[in-house]
Amino acid sequence: MSGQPGKVRVAVVFGGRSEEHAISCVSGGAVMAALDPERYEVVPVGIARDGRWVLPDPGQRLTITDGALPEVTGGTPVALVGDPEARGLAVLDAGSAVGAALTEIDVVFPVLHGTYGEDGTVQGLLEMTGLPYVGSGVFASAASMDKEFTKKLLAAAGLPQGDHEVLRDADGAVCADPGFLDEAARERLGLPVFVKPARAGSSIGITRVTDWSQFPAAVAEAAAVDPKVIVEAAVPGREIECGVLAARGSGLPEASLPAEIRLRPGVDWYDFAAKYLDDAADFDIPADLTPEQTAAVQKAARRAYLAMDCQGLARVDFFLTEGPDGEDELVINEVNTMPGFTPISMFARMWAASGVEFAEIVDRLVTGALAGAARPAR
Ligand SMILES: Nc1ncnc2c1ncn2[C@@H]1O[C@H](COP(=O)(O)OP(=O)(O)O)[C@@H](O)[C@H]1O
Numbered sequence: 001m002s003g004q005p006g007k008v009r010v011a012v013v014f015g016g017r018s019e020e021h022a023i024s025c026v027s028g029g030a031v032m033a034a035l036d037p038e039r040y041e042v043v044p045v046g047i048a049r050d051g052r053w054v055l056p057d058p059g060q061r062l063t064i065t066d067g068a069l070p071e072v073t074g075g076t077p078v079a080l081v082g083d084p085e086a087r088g089l090a091v092l093d094a095g096s097a098v099g100a101a102l103t104e105i106d107v108v109f110p111v112l113h114g115t116y117g118e119d120g121t122v123q124g125l126l127e128m129t130g131l132p133y134v135g136s137g138v139f140a141s142a143a144s145m146d147k148e149f150t151k152k153l154l155a156a157a158g159l160p161q162g163d164h165e166v167l168r169d170a171d172g173a174v175c176a177d178p179g180f181l182d183e184a185a186r187e188r189l190g191l192p193v194f195v196k197p198a199r200a201g202s203s204i205g206i207t208r209v210t211d212w213s214q215f216p217a218a219v220a221e222a223a224a225v226d227p228k229v230i231v232e233a234a235v236p237g238r239e240i241e242c243g244v245l246a247a248r249g250s251g252l253p254e255a256s257l258p259a260e261i262r263l264r265p266g267v268d269w270y271d272f273a274a275k276y277l278d279d280a281a282d283f284d285i286p287a288d289l290t291p292e293q294t295a296a297v298q299k300a301a302r303r304a305y306l307a308m309d310c311q312g313l314a315r316v317d318f319f320l321t322e323g324p325d326g327e328d329e330l331v332i333n334e335v336n337t338m339p340g341f342t343p344i345s346m347f348a349r350m351w352a353a354s355g356v357e358f359a360e361i362v363d364r365l366v367t368g369a370l371a372g373a374a375r376p377a378r
């Protein structure tokens with residue numbers, strides 16, 4: 001394939017092997033539509049649920065149509081070329097392992113969420129092939145995906161987060177032993193607790209435990225997703241999110257106006273159904289906060305981005321709660337290095353409310369990745 005002269009060739013990678021395959025397709029379609037055709041040549045790259053990389057067939061649907069979720073199924077098989085000099089994708093001949101044609105790529109935009117997308121794995125692959133890419137590098141992606149190490153790094157930077165315990169047992173026996181969280185820890189954490197797989201997303205494998213009799217089953221459910229399980233004290237408070245973008249050029253990252261997720265009465269927490277299926281939440285964009293509260297959220301979001309060593313973008317999720325004397329207290333829940341990325345996603349809407357339109361975000365991220373290409377591996 002020959003490139004269009006003068007244009008930057010961007011491979012937009014979407015789909016992937018995680019539970020968030022469909023939302024990644026929607027995000028990928030949105031990114032491609034937002035790239036200015038005068039300046040960019042888009043190479044769509046789909047990853048099927050089973051991990052095959054393809055140049056999708058023309059007409060690949062990337063929107064949710066009549067409730068049907070998009071999915072990468074077929075296309076021309078491609079593979080990344082290991083040789084960094086080649087900078088690209090090889091189109092694979094059917095029945096042959098030999099690359100039939102090379103597609104040179106200037107920069108990759110991996111719009112992938114969750115496992116094998118947001119966790120440092122695809123970032124490692126791209127590092128090895130010498131291709132610059134949008135977003136956080138290997139370390140920040142892996143650390144932000146892991147709720148234990150997110151908490152450790154935030155704590156080291158003096159950033160607040162909730163009380164918790166980590167249960168680990170490589171062979172999964174952790175849930176068979178009713179004594180795995182001792183009495184003192186149970187008393188300290190109190191009820192309810194949130195039991196979570198350490199590395200997951202979309203609330204998958206999480207249980208809100210209101211009675212210790214439910215605890216072993218909750219741990220088993222989380223351990224089925226990840227052998228490392230986090231038990232968190234419940235933080236009563238408002239759920240606040242904030243978008244962070246790297247500065248254009250050099251300089252400190254910028255934070256968007258925050259948003260609030262307000263769960264409807266009777267909805268205890270933002271579980272999978274509440275996120276994607278039910279009409280369970282209202283969104284205030286921007287959140288109804290005082291100027292001081294807004295500034296505090298933005299400062300903490302930027303500090304969290306830096307503490308986790310993020311690049312390009314992140315969405316930092318908080319609880320805003322009350323301290324012992326009724327004062328505001330911010331608790332960081334998690335850092336997402338590739339948040340939902342459609343124009344109707346929280347990340348884009350928070351930036352739109354802050355005066356930065358979707359196409360500008362996309363352009364800024366691609367430009368930033370190209371500018372960072374000269375830097376050593378991350
Ligand atoms: N410690 C906590 N206290 C109160 N609510 C929580 C706590 N942890 C999680 N939740 C609720 O569960 C939801 C999902 O948890 P989260 O850790 O964000 O998982 P995921 O990474 O899957 O999004 C949150 O949005 C919130 O509603």
Ligand SMILES: [Mg+2]
Nearest residue numbers: 202203317334
């Ligand atoms: Mg979350």
